Amino acid sequence: EDQVTQSPEALRLQEGESSSLNCSYTVSGLRGLFWYRQDPGKGPEFLFTLYSAGEEKEKERLKATLTKKESFLHITAPKPEDSATYLCAVRASGGSYIPTFGRGTSLIVHP
Amino acid sequence: SAVISQKPSRDICQRGTSLTIQCQVDSQVTMMFWYRQQPGQSLTLIATANQGSEATYESGFVIDKFPISRPNLTFSTLTVSNMSPEDSSIYLCSVERQGIEKLFFGSGTQLSVL
Numbered sequence: 001e002d003q004v005t006q007s008p009e010a011l012r013l014q015e016g017e018s019s020s021l022n023c024s025y026t027v028s029g030l031r032g033l034f035w036y037r038q039d040p041g042k043g044p045e046f047l048f049t050l051y052s053a054g055e056e057k058e059k060e061r062l063k064a065t066l067t068k069k070e071s072f073l074h075i076t077a078p079k080p081e082d083s084a085t086y087l088c089a090v091r092a093s094g095g096s097y098i099p100t101f102g103r104g105t106s107l108i109v110h111p
Numbered sequence: 112s113a114v115i116s117q118k119p120s121r122d123i124c125q126r127g128t129s130l131t132i133q134c135q136v137d138s139q140v141t142m143m144f145w146y147r148q149q150p151g152q153s154l155t156l157i158a159t160a161n162q163g164s165e166a167t168y169e170s171g172f173v174i175d176k177f178p179i180s181r182p183n184l185t186f187s188t189l190t191v192s193n194m195s196p197e198d199s200s201i202y203l204c205s206v207e208r209q210g211i212e213k214l215f216f217g218s219g220t221q222l223s224v225l
Contacts, residue, residue, distance in 0.1 A: 034214075041219070044214075087153075098169075099214070103151065
């Protein structure tokens with residue numbers, strides 16, 4: 001059974017204080033790992049897809065990296081507008097096409 | 112990207128009643144999904160809405176409780192039937208475009224059952 005564990009559950013940062021969010025996964029064969037951002041009262045918004053170990057993707061202050069067992073979402077010099085819940089999901093290469101989601105990390109960036 | 116309109120955005124309902132949630136997409140999509148998001152929990156897939164045929168339900172979800180319609184490639188509804196307080200949750204419509212392996216989500220329906 002595919003599993004996704006995100007840590008920490010919640011993270012509070014000061015503006016400008018860089019940090020990383022972790023997504024550990026267990027999947028029979030990885031087709032893709034996805035990061036989403038979710039603001040309160042809204043649906044998740046797609047950020048990145050990573051397909052193979054060693055791959056990295058960047059968008060503004062966010063950089064996602066992937067190993068064979070986990071992914072990190074690095075946030076460099078965060079701003080208050082980066083406050084949101086960040087969700088990780090994996091899709092297996094065989095069997096069900098349905099992605100498995102983690103519970104998310106709630107990030108609050110204080111000014 | 113895909114523009115997804117989901118209605119209502121929130122509702123407060125009485126126990127034993129039913130609520131129908133609508134999902135309208137700005138263009139034709141092959142795959143449409145309905146998710147539930149409970150506080151502190153991960154997104155849980157309820158069912159895949161199939162155009163022209165019965166929805167495919169995940170384990171723990173049944174058609175009598177969550178009937179789904181998909182009359183065409185741009186529209187779907189999810190009904191939460193005979194509601195109880197345990198049904199209080201956020202319900203999300205999601206679509207995937209063919210050849211693009213990422214999900215697009217509606218803004219969600221915040222349901223509270225008293």
